[in-house]
Amino acid sequence: EVQVVESGGGLVKPGGSLRLSCAASGFNFNIYNMNWVRQAPGKGLEWVSSIVGSSTYIYYADSVKGRFTISRDNAKNLLFLQMNSLRVEDTAVYYCARDLSDYSNPLDYWGQGILVTVSS
Amino acid sequence: DIQMTQSPSSLSASVGDRVTITCRASQSISNYVNWYQQKSGKAPKLLIYSASTLQSGVPSRFSGSGSGTGFTLTISSLQAEDFATFYCQQSYTVPYTFGQGTKLEIK
Numbered sequence: 207e208v209q210v211v212e213s214g215g216g217l218v219k220p221g222g223s224l225r226l227s228c229a230a231s232g233f234n235f236n237i238y239n240m241n242w243v244r245q246a247p248g249k250g251l252e253w254v255s256s257i258v259g260s261s262t263y264i265y266y267a268d269s270v271k272g273r274f275t276i277s278r279d280n281a282k283n284l285l286f287l288q289m290n291s292l293r294v295e296d297t298a299v300y301y302c303a304r305d306l307s308d309y310s311n312p313l314d315y316w317g318q319g320i321l322v323t324v325s326s
Numbered sequence: 327d328i329q330m331t332q333s334p335s336s337l338s339a340s341v342g343d344r345v346t347i348t349c350r351a352s353q354s355i356s357n358y359v360n361w362y363q364q365k366s367g368k369a370p371k372l373l374i375y376s377a378s379t380l381q382s383g384v385p386s387r388f389s390g391s392g393s394g395t396g397f398t399l400t401i402s403s404l405q406a407e408d409f410a411t412f413y414c415q416q417s418y419t420v421p422y423t424f425g426q427g428t429k430l431e432i433k
Contacts, residue, residue, distance in 0.1 A: 241422075243370075251362075251370065251413055253422040265420040268327075301369055311417040312360040312375035319369055 208232040208315045210285075210302045215320035222292050222324070228285035228302030228317060236260075236280035239305035241313060242287050244298035244322075252298075255287065256305070270296075292324045328352050328416050332425035338433040343404045347428045349397045349414035358418035359397045361390055364427075365410045373412075374399060406432075 214226040228240070242254040255276040256265045264276055275288040285302055299321050303313035329352035339345050349359065357377035362370040372381045374390035377397055387402045401408055409432055414425040 250427045251364075251415075251424040253415075253420075253424065256420070256422070267421045306372075306375065308375060308379075310358045310360055310376040311422070312372050312381070313362075313370075313415075314372045314375075314381065316369035316371075 208304070210304060210315055210317040212300065212302050212317040212320035215300065215322045217323045217325065218292055219326055220292060220294055220324055223288070223290045224292065224322060226287040226289065226300055226302075226320060226322070228287075230283045230285065230302075230304070233304070235278075235283040238307055239311065240278060240285045241303045241305060242276060242285075243301045243303055243313070243316075244296075245301070245319070246295070246298045249298075254300070257285070289322070292322075294324050296322065297324045298322060327421055328355060328418065328423055330414055330416055330423050330425040332412075332414055332428050334428060335426065336429040336431065338431050339404055340433045341404050341406055345401045345404055345430065347399045347412055347414075347430075349392075349399070349425050351395045351397070351416055351418075354394045355416050355418035357393045358416055359390070359392065360415045360417060361388075361399045362413045362415065363408075363410045364413065370413065404430075 241256045257276045273291045277286045299319040302317040304315040306314040359377045361374040364370040378390045411429045
């Protein structure tokens with residue numbers, strides 16, 4: 207069974223850092239692109255970042271570029287999101303999602319989400 | 327960035343109704359559109375990808391169509407479990423933007 211499970215969320219002060227992890231199982235992790243998507247309280251979905259299986263190509267939303275870093279450890283089936291210089295507006299539930307790697311790169315498996323709260 | 331505009335933002339309907347949600351892209355994106363359903367407090371669920379391909383396990387009452395800048399998600403006969411918020415997403419180019427969502431409520 208395919209599963210992705212996020213961890214590492216919590217409360218952090220503005221300007222602080224947090225590292226999210228996503229543990230994947232039930233599929234050949236190293237051949238799938240992976241993504242982070244977030245959802246601020248009561249708001250819609252916002253794509254944050256993508257990384258291809260080999261880590262050769264990495265993409266970010268402008269809102270996080272230069273502050274967030276996506277990475278992966280294919281040997282351990284783990285995806286990461288290092289979040290630095292956090293802002294109040296980064297408060298959201300963060301989802302890890304697998305890219306089906308079909309024509310339109312749909313996100314076919316999502317984790318349950320992890321809450322990140324940035325507040326003083 | 328490509329803007330995805332959904333309409334309506336909210337919709338009230340009854341069980342058995344036929345419902346259509348529209349998504350318009352700010353530029354042509356071929357058929358690089360995916361549709362998701364999100365129930366309250368849950369992760370989104372993929373319904374349709376590549377504008378019209380039904381994801382495995384999704385009931386056939388869901389269908390998608392469109393190409394270029396205009397796309398639709400149709401539910402042919404609403405069931406009680408379908409009430410949720412629906413999002414379109416373009417994957418033509420990064421950033422992979424989502425529509426603002428359409429909240430489908432029970433009339």
